[in-house]
Structures are given as structure tokens and as C-alpha cells.
Amino acid sequence: MHExxxxxxxxxxxDFIREARVEDCNDCIILLKQLGYHLESHEFxxxxxxxxxxxxxxxxxxxxxxxxxxxxxxxxxxxLHCKGKYAKIAALVVDCEMRGGGIGSNLLRxxxxxxxxxxxxxxxxxxxxxxxxxxxxxxxLNHGYLDNATQYFVKILN
Numbered sequence: 232m233h234e235x236x237x238x239x240x241x242x243x244x245x246d247f248i249r250e251a252r253v254e255d256c257n258d259c260i261i262l263l264k265q266l267g268y269h270l271e272s273h274e275f276x277x278x279x280x281x282x283x284x285x286x287x288x289x290x291x292x293x294x295x296x297x298x299x300x301x302x303x304x305x306x307x308x309x310x311l312h313c314k315g316k317y318a319k320i321a322a323l324v325v326d327c328e329m330r331g332g333g334i335g336s337n338l339l340r341x342x343x344x345x346x347x348x349x350x351x352x353x354x355x356x357x358x359x360x361x362x363x364x365x366x367x368x369x370x371x372l373n374h375g376y377l378d379n380a381t382q383y384f385v386k387i388l389n
Contacts, residue, residue, distance in 0.1 A: 248341045251290040251302065253279060258299035259292065262324045278304075286349065291341060293334055301325040303338040307349055315352035318342070323356070339374055 251259060256275050263270055270278075281288045287307040292299050304321040320342060325334045346354050356371065372378065 247295055248291050248293050248338065250282065251279060251292045255292055255299055259290070259302055262299070262302055262326060263322065265327055266322065266324045268322070289342075289345065291338065291345075293338055295334075299326075300329045301334045301338050303342050305342045305346065305354075307346065307351060316346075316350045318346035318349075318351040318354040320354065320356035335370065336374065 253276060256272055256279070260270055260272065260275055263275075278288075278290065282290055288305075290302060290304045293301040301324060303323045306319050306321055308317055308319070309315075310317050320339075323335060323338060325338070343354060356376070368378065
């Protein structure tokens with residue numbers, strides 16, 4: 232296990248979180264590959280431009296000892312069927328060597344507070360069924376998220 236894991240385990244780490252920057256691009260791409268997402272550098276930079284131009288789309292990263300160890304992305308929107316503003320976590324990943332030390336919990340808490348500050352009434356996320364065995368679903372349940380068994384549908388348009 233990584234030495235940073237032991238040094239920062241169980242510490243509240245909200246002060247180590249900031250918005251993602253262009254110089255974080257390669258580190259973020261490496262982390263996203265751990266989730267199975269394959270983005271090119273120019274694609275990630277487009278996402279960062281969206282963040283710069285809107286408070287409704289943000290990517291936050293955690294930096295410990297000058298190493299990017301986790302990221303979380305959130306979108307804020309209004310849905311016809313929901314009161315108020317709605318937040319959706321688009322991605323959450325912690326470096327595989329650093330998992331289990333509170334980084335994901337701190338990133339989650341950070342975006343929950345961000346969503347509240349932006350006037351959101353609800354926050355949701357989706358997580359693939361295959362992540363259940365690795366403990367991901369239990370992680371979310373432990374943080375107060377409910378498994379509402381909603382079926383998720385997707386259609387590729389291009």
C-alpha cells in the first residue's frame with residue numbers, strides 16, 4: 232500500500248481538494264482508466280473548459296504531497312419531475328493504491344456540500360452492477376445513499 236495512504240488515513244482532508252486544472256489532465260486520465268473510462272487528453276481538456284464556463288459542471292481533485300490521488304465530477308441541473316435543483320455525481324475515483332483511507336469519503340462530502348451551497352435538494356449517482364462485488368455499492372450505502380433499484384437506460388446517438 233502506498234505510503235501516503237498510511238500518512239493520511241482517517242484524517243479529514245477537505246482542505247486538500249480543489250478544482251481540476253489543465254496541468255492535472257494526465258493524472259486525471261490515468262485515474263479515469265482505473266474506472267474503465269478511456270479519454271484522450273484533448274477530450275478531458277474540453278471537460279475542463281466546461282467547468283470553467285459553468286458552476287453547474289465541476290471536476291474536483293484531491294492532492295496529497297503533490298500527488299493527485301482522487302477525483303470527483305458533478306453536474307447540477309433541474310428536472311421536470313423533481314423540486315429544486317438536482318445534483319448528479321458523474322464520476323468518483325480514488326487511486327487504487329490509496330483506497331480505503333477516507334479519500335473517497337472526503338471527495339463525496341465535498342461535492343455534497345458544494346451541491347447544498349448551490350441550492351440542490353437531492354444528489355444521485357449511478358454505479359455499474361459489476362462494482363457491487365468490489366464494495367463500491369456498500370461504500371455509497373454507508374454514506375447514506377439509497378439503492379432505489381431504478382433501471383438505467385442508455386442509447387448511443389452517434
